[in-house]
Amino acid sequence: MAKVPVQFTLNGSEKAEFIDSGTTLLNALRDKIGDTSPKGGCHQGTCGACSVIIDGELRLSCLTLAETCNGAAITTTSGLSEGGVLHPVQRAFLDTFATQCGFCTPGTIMAAKVLLDHTPNPSRDEVVEALSGNICRCTGYESIIQAVLLAARANSQNAA
Amino acid sequence: MAIRRGRGVAAINYPTGMNLGGDPTQALVHSTPTGNFMVTLSSVDLGQGMKQIMAQICAETIGVPTDRVVVDTADTDTGPHCMGTFASRGTHRAGNAVIQAAREARQVMLEVAAEELEVNASDLETDGQGNILVKGAPQKSISIFDVALSAHFKRGRSISGRGMFLIPRSYPEKETGAMKPSTCYAHACTVAEVEVDDETGEVTVLTVKNIFEIGRALNPKMVEQQLVGGSWMGISHALYETTEPYYPNRDHGGTDFNQYLMPGPGDLAETEIIVLERPSADGPYGAKGPGEMCANPQIPAVANAVFDAVGVRIDTLPITPERILRALKAQAPN
Ligand code: FES
Numbered sequence: 482m483a484k485v486p487v488q489f490t491l492n493g494s495e496k497a498e499f500i501d502s503g504t505t506l507l508n509a510l511r512d513k514i515g516d517t518s519p520k521g522g523c524h525q526g527t528c529g530a531c532s533v534i535i536d537g538e539l540r541l542s543c544l545t546l547a548e549t550c551n552g553a554a555i556t557t558t559s560g561l562s563e564g565g566v567l568h569p570v571q572r573a574f575l576d577t578f579a580t581q582c583g584f585c586t587p588g589t590i591m592a593a594k595v596l597l598d599h600t601p602n603p604s605r606d607e608v609v610e611a612l613s614g615n616i617c618r619c620t621g622y623e624s625i626i627q628a629v630l631l632a633a634r635a636n637s638q639n640a641a
Numbered sequence: 642m643a644i645r646r647g648r649g650v651a652a653i654n655y656p657t658g659m660n661l662g663g664d665p666t667q668a669l670v671h672s673t674p675t676g677n678f679m680v681t682l683s684s685v686d687l688g689q690g691m692k693q694i695m696a697q698i699c700a701e702t703i704g705v706p707t708d709r710v711v712v713d714t715a716d717t718d719t720g721p722h723c724m725g726t727f728a729s730r731g732t733h734r735a736g737n738a739v740i741q742a743a744r745e746a747r748q749v750m751l752e753v754a755a756e757e758l759e760v761n762a763s764d765l766e767t768d769g770q771g772n773i774l775v776k777g778a779p780q781k782s783i784s785i786f787d788v789a790l791s792a793h794f795k796r797g798r799s800i801s802g803r804g805m806f807l808i809p810r811s812y813p814e815k816e817t818g819a820m821k822p823s824t825c826y827a828h829a830c831t832v833a834e835v836e837v838d839d840e841t842g843e844v845t846v847l848t849v850k851n852i853f854e855i856g857r858a859l860n861p862k863m864v865e866q867q868l869v870g871g872s873w874m875g876i877s878h879a880l881y882e883t884t885e886p887y888y889p890n891r892d893h894g895g896t897d898f899n900q901y902l903m904p905g906p907g908d909l910a911e912t913e914i915i916v917l918e919r920p921s922a923d924g925p926y927g928a929k930g931p932g933e934m935c936a937n938p939q940i941p942a943v944a945n946a947v948f949d950a951v952g953v954r955i956d957t958l959p960i961t962p963e964r965i966l967r968a969l970k971a972q973a974p975n
């Protein structure tokens with residue numbers, strides 16, 4: 482089958498690949514481009530581990546065809562830190578011990594970032610709502626909720 | 642038809658490790674030329690924090706900062722033998738093996754330092770910051786960096802050690818059947834409060850209060866993380882999770898996350914964790930295994946709370962609305 486070209490920005494740098502038509506963005510990122518931060522937990526849209534940010538919106542990369550991402554700006558967790566300095570959401574996950582095996586973490590961090598981008602001072606209920614598409618086997622969620630609330634507080638202190 | 646409240650209590654006693662054909666774990670420790678230490682294991686870090694804890698144990702035993710230790714795990718082709726990371730045995734078994742290996746390595750390290758300083762090895766101590774000092778004369782000292790360089794390039798010594806920890810198999814006594822399947826037990830108690838809707842059979846866990854006795858908490862924040870996650874998992878086992886809802890019949894088993902249910906971030910019970918530290922006699926620095934046991938007491942506590950709320954004993958897990966309604970129906974006078 483003929484390959485199709487795709488071109489997008491990933492964490493600020495231009496990427497161009499030839500892929501099989503029908504390849505999911507998740508597989509293109511992991512197997513073609515080598516960004517393994519999005520995880521494949523279910524490949525059917527039920528776990529959230531593959532979450533990425535496409536043009537500012539939270540998306541499940543396992544349900545997104547790579548060829549629909551032409552020209553898009555894609556952010557993954559591997560692109561969040563700058564010059565070795567962790568993003569405030571990543572920092573907060575460390576500070577609240579919100580990760581154990583870490584499989585859910587990149588997807589959960591994406592969900593948290595999109596929430597805070599849109600709603601810098603979320604209520605606990607808004608955090609819970611934003612995380613409700615991300616399954617975690619290990620933490621019992623409380624430390625993740627606390628991480629997002631902590632990152633929000635850090636944001637508002639920086640803004641003040 | 643009403644929402645009914647109930648409260649249940651359960652306490653457990655949980656062995657660390659198991660008693661099949663004997664329960665061994667081995668460890669190797671060696672220094673690099675720059676005086677960092679490498680711990681080699683076949684045990685697995687699957688998120689419970691094995692690497693961090695083994696680094697702490699090795700560092701404490703050798704007398705160096707934790708960041709001077711690198712832990713390599715989980716290659717059964719190349720690593721020393723480990724039975725595995727299960728039965729809450731990782732910290733206890735691998736930790737004891739690492740202590741033994743680190744002690745042997747520390748001894749070689751002190752011997753090399755003694756040659757360099759022209760003193761007796763038994764007169765030396767570590768400062769925990771990467772230096773070896775003469776007891777009572779701390780101005781006479783050498784860095785572990787220099788000791789490692791000397792061992793590698795001058796004295797031809799390997800600063801290394803072997804650790805072998807084995808809990809031998811326990812056989813039952815012929816007369817009495819008495820045996821010692823485990824040397825070390827952790828304990829826990831949970832009080833759960835639930836609401837049961839006796840019309841729909843739905844259970845909501847309002848609060849769980851847990852007390853865990855886990856020996857010494859070698860890393861208190863990581864212990865808390867395990868216990869909070871475990872408490873949630875216990876509730877999940879009590880009310881939601883199963884691969885075989887009509888066990889032993891396999892029909893209707895969940896095949897994906899749409900059908901295999903767990904409580905999400907919106908279904909959390911108010912959770913309290915209290916840790917009691919009673920150092921164990923044979924654990925590494927007094928530790929026991931808090932891993933699996935922390936997800937156990939919630940299950941009987943929730944079952945007891947359901948009984949307290951609506952008067953039915955559900956003895957099959959998970960305690961689903963269907964099981965509660967069937968039990969209520971069976972109990973109703975008709
Ligand atoms: S892998 Fe995409 S939602 Fe699970």
Ligand code: FES
Nearest residue numbers: 581585617618619
């Ligand atoms: S940390 Fe293991 S799945 Fe979330």
